[in-house]
Amino acid sequence: MADKLAVIILSGNENRDRALLGLKFALHTTIGTRVVLFGAAEKLAAEDEEFKGLVKQLIDKNIIPVACVNIADEENIKEMLLELKINLKPVGALISDYVKDGYAPITF
Numbered sequence: 001m002a003d004k005l006a007v008i009i010l011s012g013n014e015n016r017d018r019a020l021l022g023l024k025f026a027l028h029t030t031i032g033t034r035v036v037l038f039g040a041a042e043k044l045a046a047e048d049e050e051f052k053g054l055v056k057q058l059i060d061k062n063i064i065p066v067a068c069v070n071i072a073d074e075e076n077i078k079e080m081l082l083e084l085k086i087n088l089k090p091v092g093a094l095i096s097d098y099v100k101d102g103y104a105p106i107t108f
Helices: 013-027 040-047 049-060 069-074 078-083 091-100
Strands: 004-009 032-037 066-068 087-089 104-107
Touching (some): 004 013, 004 091, 013 040, 032 040, 040 066, 040 078, 066 069, 069 078, 078 087
Parallel strands (some): 004 032, 004 104, 066 087
């Protein structure tokens, strides 16, 4: 049984409630948790005030979200994400590494 979670948030404006649920879930986990924002979730992080507030709460709990640098560049939101203190990396390899390191992926 995994004792670490990789919470991967893919949902954006089209499914905002699901994306917010993913962040709230990550805030209340009791095991090692990593959060990855990918695709539409990155744009939501840059634009949605409630989403930003939950990201700040995660950071306060020392759960630093990571977002895909390539999508941030494509969407011209890199600076906005960096202002939120979200780390930017290529997430394809990162997610693979999390799985190799024993993190159970869960998507929202």
